[in-house]
Amino acid sequence: MSEFILNVNGALLRVNASAEEPLLFVLRDRLGLTGTKYGCGEGQCGACTVLLDGKATRSCLIPVGSVEKARIVTIEGLEQHGQLSPVQQAFLDAGAFQCGYCTSGMILSATSLLHDSPHPTDGQIVEAMNGNVCRCGTYPRIVEAVRHAERLAAQGGNR
Ligand code: FES
């Protein structure tokens, strides 16, 4: 075990873990940030997606020892001053979930997409969200939510 200092949702947090421990388990089990979900543990489903320096990243594949210098954002870090981010608000408005298990990963992938491409084509949306699996099959509403988030962000949402 070693001590790591992680930058999570804008706060510097100390955590004891082995360097090889997946960031996903550190977030959930050591830091109590359970919004990040465990799905496959193999990089195939996207349920564990977080932002690493703004890029959507599968936290189940990332050893905690490799991210000490990174800015990590989880679903808990998207709202600011009580205001949901445009993507969070858009998913709610569009009802883009059923069980919600995939939702935090979807929202973080969409956040990363809209950061890189504020006005994505439908093809770019599908490509960016392709690695995020929704067992409930809410894909049409997810695409609609990303479109809605684009409009909310343009109106001056918090991010
Ligand atoms: S749990 Fe990480 S991609 Fe499925």
Ligand code: FES
């Ligand atoms: S809403 Fe259930 S897995 Fe996507």
